[in-house]
Amino acid sequence: MPQGSLERSRTDLSDFLMSRRARLSPADVGLPDGGRRRTKGLRREEVASLAGVGLTWYTWFEQGRDIRVSPDFLENVARALRLNGAERRHLFVLLDQDSAPIVTAPERKVSPAQQRLIDGMPNFPAYYRTARWDVIGWNKPAHRLFGFGRLKPEERNLMRMMFLDEEFRGMVTNWALAAPNLVAKFRGDYARYRGDPAAEALIKELSQRSPEFKLWWRRHDVLSPGEGIKTLRLPGKGVMLYEHTSFSVNGEPDLDLVVYAPLGPAKPRSGRKQ
Numbered sequence: 001m002p003q004g005s006l007e008r009s010r011t012d013l014s015d016f017l018m019s020r021r022a023r024l025s026p027a028d029v030g031l032p033d034g035g036r037r038r039t040k041g042l043r044r045e046e047v048a049s050l051a052g053v054g055l056t057w058y059t060w061f062e063q064g065r066d067i068r069v070s071p072d073f074l075e076n077v078a079r080a081l082r083l084n085g086a087e088r089r090h091l092f093v094l095l096d097q098d099s100a101p102i103v104t105a106p107e108r109k110v111s112p113a114q115q116r117l118i119d120g121m122p123n124f125p126a127y128y129r130t131a132r133w134d135v136i137g138w139n140k141p142a143h144r145l146f147g148f149g150r151l152k153p154e155e156r157n158l159m160r161m162m163f164l165d166e167e168f169r170g171m172v173t174n175w176a177l178a179a180p181n182l183v184a185k186f187r188g189d190y191a192r193y194r195g196d197p198a199a200e201a202l203i204k205e206l207s208q209r210s211p212e213f214k215l216w217w218r219r220h221d222v223l224s225p226g227e228g229i230k231t232l233r234l235p236g237k238g239v240m241l242y243e244h245t246s247f248s249v250n251g252e253p254d255l256d257l258v259v260y261a262p263l264g265p266a267k268p269r270s271g272r273k274q
Helices: 003-022 044-051 055-062 071-080 085-094 112-119 140-146 158-164 166-171 175-193 197-209 211-217
Strands: 126-130 135-138 227-234 238-248 255-265
Touching: 003 055, 003 085, 044 055, 044 071, 055 071, 071 085, 085 175, 112 126, 112 135, 112 255, 126 140, 135 140, 140 255, 158 166, 158 175, 158 197, 158 211, 166 227, 175 197, 175 211, 197 211
Parallel strands: none
Antiparallel strands: 126 135, 126 255, 227 238, 238 255
C-alpha cells in the first residue's frame, strides 16, 4: 500500500476507535462510574480490560501504530466496544483482514446483460452503484425518479446528489434523518477506496461545501446499506413511498444493484397535511 494510503488508513482506524469508545459510558458495559472524567466515554484501560488485552498493546492499536494484531484481538476489541455488524466489518476492512481494499477505483461501465436486466423492470426504478457510490447504469424509471440522465458523469454520485444537488435534496422529505444515515452507509464502502484520489477528492469537496456532511463524517458512524423505506416528494404526485433493496453483483465486489419498489402515496399524519 502506498505510504499516503497507509497513513490515511491508520488515521481512519484511530479516529474510528476513539469515536466508538467515546459513545460508551461505564454503565453501558456494566462498569462503575469511577468518578469524574475529563472526556466522555470509556477510558482506554477500560476497553483493554473488557477486551482482555494489554493496555499498552491496545493503546498502540488505537493510536494507529504499525503493529500486527490477530483476528481474535479484533473480535475482542469489537465486542468490548459493542460494535454492530456493519462496524465490525468496517474495523476488519480498515485492517485489511476482511477483503483486499480497492486502492484505485476503476472506471466502470455496466455490461449489456446487466443493462438488459434492469431495462426489463418497467415498473421498478433500478440502478447500479459502485462502492464509491457513483451511479454507472440505470433504467428509465430510475431516470424519471432521480434524473440521472440530466447530470454529468462526475455528478452522478449519490453523496454529491444528497448534499450538493438542491433538486434531489428537496425530494427527500426526511432529509435531516436520511442524510446522516447515508453518510454512515457510505463510510463502510469508502474504507475500501482509501487512497483513491477520486474518493479523497469527493470527501474533501463535500466537507468544504457542506457543513452537515463535515459534521456527520467526523462521527465515524457505520451502517449496512441493506433495505429500507424512502419517502420522496415528487412533482404532481405528492409524497410517495418506495421500498429499496440492494444486491451485490456476482463477480463484481464493488458493484451493487439497487432496486426501488413503489408502495404508493404516503398516508398523511393525523391532523397534518403532507
